[in-house]
Amino acid sequence: MKTVYSPLHAGHAGYFELGNGQFSPGFEKPMRAEFIHARVQEVGLGPVLAPQAHGIAPAGRVHTADYLQFLSEAWDRWTAIDRHTPALPMVWPIPGLRSDVPPAHIDGLLGFYSLDAGAPIVAGTYKAIVSSLESAITAADIVQAGERAAFALCRPPGHHAGSRFMGGYCYVNNASAAAQRFLDNGAKRVAILDVDYHHGNGTQEIFYARDDVFVANLHGDPLTEYPYLLGHRDETGTGAGEGFNVNYPMPHGTDYGVWGAALDDACTKIAAFAPDAVVVSLGVDTFEKDPISHFKLKTVDYPRIGARIAKLGLPTLFVMEGGYAVAEIAVNAVGVLTGFEGA
Template sequence: MKTVYSPLHAGHAGQMELVTSAIVPGFEKPSRAEFIKARVESEKLGPIIAPVEHDLAAAKRVHRADYIDFLPTVWPQWIAEGHAGTAMPFTWPTRGLRGDVPPKRIDALLGYYSFDGGATFVEGTWAAIKSSFDVALTAAGLVKDGERSAFALCRPPGHHAGAGFMGGYCYINNAAVAAQWFRDQGAKRISILDVDYHHGNGTQEIFYDRADVQVLNLHGDPMVEYPFFLGHADERGAGAGEGFNLNYPMPFGTGWDAWNVSLEDACARLAAYAPDIVVVSLGVDTFEKDPISQFKLKSLDYPKIGQRIAKLGLPTLFVQEGGYAVEEIGINAVGVLTGFEDR
């Protein structure tokens, strides 16, 4: 399996984030990608290749054009307005406030285009975002050209980014971009299987009223877990998309046996949908030692995930999402990939 990787991700480093009671160093840090890359190399998964640059047209197929155009301007605007440190929002246009008029100041625009204080910016953030997008599309191209599978080692991740908003460390929704790109290249149906601990709220929002992209999410119960405001089992799509969005919320403490019941059901529904290609949002923050998650999967469970996905017998693009126990993230993420390869 080929891996696509860009060193430009490392420019997104040293950023701060807002959590429940404090502003803290970001959990989403460069070592995540480096541990995974090192494991790809040590396991001899296959060649690691550089991404090909793409213009942003593919991003604008799933995101609002004004949102995508905003992202590269954040840091220059932040500096031009005299700010220092991490660019971070502090106010949001919630219910009852105007959300249709973009403000002019950068600190307000950050809130206008986000849902939390986790997608923040430093000088190298935009270059990292763009490289992550290029990684995803380059890996998608490998699958389109006949590879059985490919791994997009994306950083920053993407599945919390919606059509017009960022959040949860995510800016461009790489899995959604790839799914739409496959459609634009002639695929009739795509399934996105999101196995990250946190619900892929951005992916759901983008495709919620569509029947041509099936979205299946296995995640922590939004009644008690971030991102809280999407991910309930009764969210099944709307209009033409009714029945093509499937959520599997699970309680704190869920281990392999219970989690695997959800995986089996999701895979059965995916197979019945009969997509041309599967896009896997590969988060491994389901791990028992993850510092911001509450599931109890063990490292030996991750190859079993890959093995089950391989049984679908479909071309598969793996897109890296979450996972914050950085010392084990390489073992767990690459474990899924070697399991898929059955070795």
């Protein structure tokens, strides 16, 4: 299996996040991708390739133009007023406030385009965003050219980013852009299987009214878990998209017995949808030792995940999302891939 990886992700670093009532070093850090990259090489998964140059343009198929322009300008606008700390929002447009007119000031813009305070911007963030997107698009093209599967080692991750907002460490929705890439290049139907502990709210929002992309999310119950405001079982799509979105919210303490049954059901539904390709939002923060999650999957479970996905017999793109138990993230993420490969 080919892996697509860019070292430019490392420029997105040195920031703090707001959580538990305080600022602390971000859990989403460069060593996550570096450990996985090293593990890919250690097990001999396959060649590691640099992404092809695509720029931000493929993201324009799933994100609004004004949002992408904001991302490209945010750091320069922040530093233009003599600020050199990480850029974070301070206001948000809740219901009852204007949400149709972007503010002119960077403070207003950061809130206007943010779900939360979990997507700080530093000097290297935009280059990392673009390289992460390019990794996903390049890997999608590899699969569409005939490879059985490919792995986009994306960082920053993407599944919390919606059509017009960032949040939860995510800026551009790499998996959604890759799914759209398959469609633009001739696929008729694509499925997205999100196995990250946290609900892929951005992915759901992007495709919620569409019938050409089936979205399945396995995740912590939004009544008790981030992102809180999306991911319930009764969210099944709207308009043309009715019936093409399925959520599997699960409580704290869920082990592989319950989680694996949800995966099997999701795969059964994906098979019935009969897509031309599957995009897997690969989060491994379902691990029992993950510092910000509450499921109880063990290292031995991750190859089983890959093996179940392989049973679909479909061209498959794995796109890296979350996972924060750094000592084990590499073994678990690559375990899914080797399980898929049958190793």
